[in-house]
Amino acid sequence: MSRPVPGVDPLPTGGHRARKRFGQNFLRDSGVISRIVRAIRPRPGERVVEIGPGQGAITELLLDAVGELDAIELDRDLVPGLRTQFFNYPGFRVHQADALAFDFAALKGEGVPLRVVGNLPYNISTPLIFHLLAARGSIFDMHFMLQKEVVERLAATPGSGQWGRLSVMAQYHCRVESLFVVPPEAFVPRPKVDSMIVRLVPHETPPHPVDDAEALAALVRQSFSQRRKTLRNNLKGWLDADTLTELGVDPGRRPETVSLEEFVRLANRWHRDRGEPPA
Structure with a gap:
């Protein structure tokens, strides 16, 4: 039997064990969860999409605020638990799918632009961000929990060691705001690095328009x-x-x-x- 992490809500009885191949680290700190949702500021009528809801730590607060939510979860073993947990929310829809191949434009359809939220696995965070940047026309904003180093790269300035391809393309397409650090103690199991919350808001008009x-x-x-x-x-x-x-x-x-x-x-x-x- 594993010991609970001090200051962090323990896993429920019979809880799903985090899988390394999916890069799973479940957020368990209720204070951090509330702070993230406050930063997102979800409102009724908005179209929220959560990537990697895991065990639904953030999902419930988002659903309470907006009334409906699309969740994209790769781990098929988590999907039945999510459907059971949120069965009383008729606006909850879970898609067992790989976010790297998911068609966000098709999900938006003729509706309002998507608000995308996610605790992104560290091993796919960069390609997933590029995938979402390609779908920016269907997205209102994005709030992600990422490895701190990735957020530093997203928000980097020229001349710094972090400035690179990810920085340039993210800042061309979006306004980037690093919000706050999330320590390893907020997760079960604990990651070996700090995490950070970042906000990406697609530009209506890029600050430096390019021909192509x-x-x-x-x-x-x-x-x-x-x-x-x-x-x-x-x-x-x-x-x-x-x-x-x-x-x-x-x-x-x-x-x-x-x-x-x-x-x-x-x-x-x-x-x-x-x-x-x-x-």
């Missing part, structure tokens, strides 16, 4: 393909040193020093000149 978002994504990916190399090397065959200089960007700089506005400038020029990535 796919061109920006391709150029940023190429620029960070070898972080320790300069733009001159990483963008060889894309933009030559003279063009970089003409655009006001020193070709000897490393990608982690380049701002979002500068990446947009480079992507616009490359797209106008070539339009397709080099073979």
